[in-house]
Amino acid sequence: MNNQTDKKPHHHGDLAAALIQSGIEILTESGLDQLTLRRCAARAGVSHAAPAHHFDGLAGLRAAIAQEGFDRFRRHLLHSRAQGPQDPEGRIFSLCRGYLDFAEENQALFALIFSCGALPQNPDNLKAGETTAYGVLRETCAPFVPNGTDPRIVETQVWSLIHGFSHLFLAGIFGPGNGRSDHHALFAPVMALLNQIGTAAPDPN
Amino acid sequence: MNNQTDKKPHHHGDLAAALIQSGIEILTESGLDQLTLRRCAARAGVSHAAPAHHFDGLAGLRAAIAQEGFDRFRRHLLHSRAQGPQDPEGRIFSLCRGYLDFAEENQALFALIFSCGALPQNPDNLKAGETTAYGVLRETCAPFVPNGTDPRIVETQVWSLIHGFSHLFLAGIFGPGNGRSDHHALFAPVMALLNQIGTAAPDPN
DNA sequence: CACAGTGACTTGACGATGTCAAGATGGCTG
DNA sequence: CAGCCATCTTGACATCGTCAAGTCACTGTG
Secondary structure (H helix, E strand, C coil), X not given: CCCCCCCCCCCCCCHHHHHHHHHHHHHHHHCHHHCCHHHHHHHHCCCCCHHHHCCCHHXXXXXXXXXXXXXXXXXXXXXXXHCCCCCHHHHHHHHHHHHHHHHHHCHHHHXXXXXXXXXXXXXXXXXXXXXXXXXXXXXXXXXXXXXXXXXXXXXXXXXXXXXXXXXXXXXXXCCCCCCHHHHHHHHHHHHHHHHXXXXXXXXXX | CCCCCCCCCCCCCCHHHHHXXXXXXXXXXXXXXXXXXXXXXXXXXXXXXXXXXXXXXXXXXXXXXXXXXXXXXXXXXXXXXXXXXXXXXHHHHHHHHHHHHHHHHCHHHHHHHHCCCCCCCCHHHHHHHHHHHHHHXXXXXXXHCXXXXXXXXXXXXXXXXHHHHHHHHHHCCCCCCCCHHHHHHHHHHHHHHHHXXXXXXXXXX
């Protein structure tokens, strides 16, 4: 209903941000199904109906948390990409490594961000946060885009590969093998598919 | 009232299957957040507490629906793979096409199947259904596995790419472009990355 | 400084949901 | 036929999202 950039509106002092922070903590500690309006309110020290004045119901709070989570995700990717060798191959590998790490360390938040249908209304805000996070990917993929081809092809190849791997990793779906370390061992070989990137983009279909 | 098999164990006649079927219908018609124990019970024509005698709460029903959904997914993949050219490239392309189609036509069920943490308990049952669905992928990928390499590498490359594309497609995440047809146009070029599969394996060809 | 006014939050209530305990029902076995 | 027991129903309770009305504190204006 109102903007979120006020410093100390009246009573609590940026309750909206406090509720988002509480929500992220609940997500981290207890999982997605424990994310509740009343629980966020209690954690922030306000009554159970207070969040209604800042978000459009539970869906609105989830959308706001997803937006903040997407921004944290973006910063995590930037930090991760800066680690390791700074040639195009090294940067894209570090980016994907950071993608997987973030998904693993923030499972519920990661799931919320990418949960289909979690963003029925206001796709505008999420779209903005998404675009900036997508921008990190776009920069990193740019050196691999062949001249004259749609950059979204390479971007979607990379994004799909690392997102699919991360999501399947979290879902526990993978070959009959078991054990996290076993699956981690698959990361580098699977990412090796990216070595062929750019050479795989053929003429326009 | 109920369709399906008429075994009639005691009263209702395979209420468990009827509840799963009701749940899938609710999923298809109304989305994931409308999947409720009481709603499934009402649709199956039983009282609100009846499901408790067949599933371990809502989580148990969701797991059972996921298991059934995974089997339908497997059959859909088999059917889709049989369409089109039957050379290794044609089969894997048709498989991926069917993957995306299933995700698009059964969004909520697809999300439930792969929802992280939706399977906290009994991973055994889902593991079985998963293995058979994974088996379809494994067969289709087999011609592309270089000698002496772990087949899971190629399998995970393909699975991650198509799953990531499908999931991002449903989540509405993709470049600044918009429109479903626009995203569908990305499918074939992105799948072209699979043309390099097998040659990307670490060992020399 | 007094006094409304307005926004931030609280309180209380309602329907819906998951879950549990106890009772009713009906087929199966002895 | 009688008893058993899985199956299902009924009723209750705590929690949840949401709404309406009320309370509180800060702010601007005289």
